[in-house]
Amino acid sequence: MSGRVLALSGGVGGAKLVLGLRHLCGPGNVTAIVNTGDDFDHMGLYVSPDIDTLLYTLSGQSNRTLGWGRDSETWSFMAAATSLGAPDWFRLGDGDLALHVLRTQWIHQGESLSTITARFAEAWNVGVTLLPMSDRRIATMVETEEGVLPFQDYFVRRHCEPAVRAIRFEGADTAAPAPGVLDTILSADHDAIVLAPSNPFLSIDPILSLPGVREALVRTATPIVAVSPLVGGQAVKGPTDKLMRELGLPLTHSAIMRHYGAFLDGIVVDAPDDIPAPGNLPTLVTDTMMVSLEDRIRVARAACDLAQTL
Amino acid sequence: MSGRVLALSGGVGGAKLVLGLRHLCGPGNVTAIVNTGDDFDHMGLYVSPDIDTLLYTLSGQSNRTLGWGRDSETWSFMAAATSLGAPDWFRLGDGDLALHVLRTQWIHQGESLSTITARFAEAWNVGVTLLPMSDRRIATMVETEEGVLPFQDYFVRRHCEPAVRAIRFEGADTAAPAPGVLDTILSADHDAIVLAPSNPFLSIDPILSLPGVREALVRTATPIVAVSPLVGGQAVKGPTDKLMRELGLPLTHSAIMRHYGAFLDGIVVDAPDDIPAPGNLPTLVTDTMMVSLEDRIRVARAACDLAQTL
Numbered sequence: 001m002s003g004r005v006l007a008l009s010g011g012v013g014g015a016k017l018v019l020g021l022r023h024l025c026g027p028g029n030v031t032a033i034v035n036t037g038d039d040f041d042h043m044g045l046y047v048s049p050d051i052d053t054l055l056y057t058l059s060g061q062s063n064r065t066l067g068w069g070r071d072s073e074t075w076s077f078m079a080a081a082t083s084l085g086a087p088d089w090f091r092l093g094d095g096d097l098a099l100h101v102l103r104t105q106w107i108h109q110g111e112s113l114s115t116i117t118a119r120f121a122e123a124w125n126v127g128v129t130l131l132p133m134s135d136r137r138i139a140t141m142v143e144t145e146e147g148v149l150p151f152q153d154y155f156v157r158r159h160c161e162p163a164v165r166a167i168r169f170e171g172a173d174t175a176a177p178a179p180g181v182l183d184t185i186l187s188a189d190h191d192a193i194v195l196a197p198s199n200p201f202l203s204i205d206p207i208l209s210l211p212g213v214r215e216a217l218v219r220t221a222t223p224i225v226a227v228s229p230l231v232g233g234q235a236v237k238g239p240t241d242k243l244m245r246e247l248g249l250p251l252t253h254s255a256i257m258r259h260y261g262a263f264l265d266g267i268v269v270d271a272p273d274d275i276p277a278p279g280n281l282p283t284l285v286t287d288t289m290m291v292s293l294e295d296r297i298r299v300a301r302a303a304c305d306l307a308q309t310l
Numbered sequence: 311m312s313g314r315v316l317a318l319s320g321g322v323g324g325a326k327l328v329l330g331l332r333h334l335c336g337p338g339n340v341t342a343i344v345n346t347g348d349d350f351d352h353m354g355l356y357v358s359p360d361i362d363t364l365l366y367t368l369s370g371q372s373n374r375t376l377g378w379g380r381d382s383e384t385w386s387f388m389a390a391a392t393s394l395g396a397p398d399w400f401r402l403g404d405g406d407l408a409l410h411v412l413r414t415q416w417i418h419q420g421e422s423l424s425t426i427t428a429r430f431a432e433a434w435n436v437g438v439t440l441l442p443m444s445d446r447r448i449a450t451m452v453e454t455e456e457g458v459l460p461f462q463d464y465f466v467r468r469h470c471e472p473a474v475r476a477i478r479f480e481g482a483d484t485a486a487p488a489p490g491v492l493d494t495i496l497s498a499d500h501d502a503i504v505l506a507p508s509n510p511f512l513s514i515d516p517i518l519s520l521p522g523v524r525e526a527l528v529r530t531a532t533p534i535v536a537v538s539p540l541v542g543g544q545a546v547k548g549p550t551d552k553l554m555r556e557l558g559l560p561l562t563h564s565a566i567m568r569h570y571g572a573f574l575d576g577i578v579v580d581a582p583d584d585i586p587a588p589g590n591l592p593t594l595v596t597d598t599m600m601v602s603l604e605d606r607i608r609v610a611r612a613a614c615d616l617a618q619t620l
Contacts, residue, residue, distance in 0.1 A: 044415030074384045080408030084433045094404035098390030101411075105354030123394045 003191035005304060006184055006222070007032045010203020011050040012067060012237055013290075014196035015057035017227060017303070018128060020296030021194070022058065024304065027127030031190075033181055035198070036113065036132045037140035037169050037206030038151050042090050043081065045100035046107055049152075050203065051117055051132060052099050058126035067237065070095045089157045114178045131184065133207045136175035140206055141168050151202070160239040164246045167201055172209040185216040192307030193217070194300075195226035197288065199240045200259055201247070208260075217263035223310035225266040225303050228253045231289050232270065257281055266306045268299065282310060313501030315614060316494055316532070317342045320513020321360040322377060322547055323600075324506035325367035327537060327613070328438060330606030331504070332368065334614065337437030341500075343491055345508070346423065346442045347450035347479050347516030348461050352400050353391065355410035356417055359462075360513065361427055361442060362409050368436035377547065380405045399467045424488045441494065443517045446485035450516055451478050461512070470549035474556045477511055482519040495526040502617030503527070504610075505536035507598065509550045510569055511557070518570075527573035533620035535576040535613050538563045541599050542580065567591055576616045578609065592620060 005021050009032045021030045039048045056062040056070055063069045073093035082088045106116045112135040121130045140151040144162035198204055208214050233251050235241040241251055249255045253269040254277035266282040284306040290296045315331050319342045331340045349358045366372040366380055373379045383403035392398045416426045422445040431440045450461040454472035508514055518524050527534060543561050545551040551561055559565045563579040564587035576592040594616040600606045
């Protein structure tokens with residue numbers, strides 16, 4: 001298959017799959033709707049971590065050692081800023097600052113996150129249409145045993161340690177999806193809509209929480225498949241498994257499926273659940289661990305192959 | 311002499327003298343009123359070049375090779391920003407960004423340039439009270455044969471090439487001097503007020519153009535001496551000599567003296583003018599070239615010695 005695909009994506013895991021899809025379908029044939037619930041202001045700069053991760057991954061500039069940020073990064077800014085009393089819990093690399101500084105400047109000049117993201121994507125020739133989920137600010141808030149934490153406080157400052165009771169997306173109930181988001185979901189242009197193996201609760205749910213998105217996914221004629229983020233019953237990276245336990249969910253692909261609900265048409269998993277749930281969806285089993293570029297293309301192909309059968 | 315001194319200063323040349331004064335008088339005994347007419351917004355960041363030069367020079371972090379910015383600077387930000395289409399004519403170093411980013415953040419939060427500058431000076435323990443000339447934005451505008459250019463366009467982008475017809479300080483006529491500026495000039499706390507060997511037209515005049523400053527200099531009982539920026543009949547750095555020719559002024563210390571006018575009580579020069587002007591002020595002749603720290607202390611001492619005789 002070498003058709004056109006729409007992905008819903010968070011950061012690292014999502015970026016890997018979107019890179020695989022771009023290699024599979026070719027530049028210009030992939031669109032990604034990207035979570036912006038992690039966006040926040042740091043030192044007065046507008047940081048959009050998932051969009052940035054996609055930009056770095058798709059332009060071949062991601063830092064494979066750190067697992068976030070740019071490769072060959074330098075840290076002069078952080079050293080100078082902390083010597084001036086700035087906080088050091090969220091580290092902004094020198095090269096990474098370019099996205100934050102330019103985005104902040106342009107936002108202050110009245111441009112939209114969509115326009116700015118498209119400009120970045122074009123400058124770096126990423127070959128994928130990147131749509132932020134919304135041009136409005138939405139803040140993922142994590143209700144924990146220690147109180148409500150803004151996402152980056154939970155994720156970076158507190159290393160996901162406090163047990164989570166609930167997650168909400170501040171501002172999502174009244175925020176319009178970004179231009180193109182609903183149209184793209186509803187259009188007949190794509191052969192598949194793929195939910196990337198990002199954290200369903202922290203990275204995909206913010207997109208689903210926007211007015212009209214879930215309805216569009218239910219209505220669209222395009223087959224929708226998810227790639228399960230669980231590999232060997234665990235999250236590859238990040239707090240998905242810890243979070244599922246804290247939310248009282250079994251660590252199964254079925255739990256992921258049920259969480260997404262009615263709009264899902266199929267799921268790609270690494271292995272069948274030990275105890276198959278009743279009413280399971282069409283499932284394709286393949287090795288979903290993505291280490292090499294070949295892995296990414298293989299998982300992308302599995303998602304597209306499954307969609308084609310639906 | 312090891313008294314207390316107030317300096318009026320621009321960037322590089324001024325910073326050298328202020329460093330000499332701090333060594334001569336000791337930490338806590340020097341105040342500098344600093345030109346902010348060069349300040350501008352670049353990529354949405356509030357850049358204050360003369361204050362930054364003083365901060366770097368006084369904290370031992372100045373880049374002696376470039377003659378501006380921080381030592382051991384890295385340039386990852388500029389590389390990434392230009393790859394995203396940002397302009398490259400004004401280069402922001404990675405470490406240097408810390409001052410700009412934090413200043414911008416705090417200004418947006420409603421803090422004053424004075425407060426922010428004091429915080430930076432304290433964090434880096436510079437040992438000198440740094441007063442921006444005003445908390446209001448003032449923009450040095452250079453009227454050239456090619457039209458009116460904002461200062462950094464003239465100075466950095468156009469390398470001071472267009473011939474200058476006049477200079478004005480936009481906003482200065484209605485901008486109050488920063489808190490402390492007039493009081494410090496009028497107070498009896500200082501043994502000398504020293505006009506640093508900065509560009510009189512581009513770096514000292516903006517300070518003098520603020521309401522009340524020239525009057526305070528006329529009224530104060532403290533002796534006021536200038537260190538002439540001409541060495542061997544030329545500027546050590548920057549466009550002072552070119553500018554004086556374009557403004558129709560002879561390249562003499564007397565021309566500098568006459569330019570400052572009635573408030574000046576004495577001047578430190580490298581050598582007497584070839585043709586002494588009538589009505590010359592008390593003059594102290596010494597080598598005013600400042601290469602080493604010892605030079606800086608020597609010139610600082612000369613200015614203080616001259617003031618003591620007045």
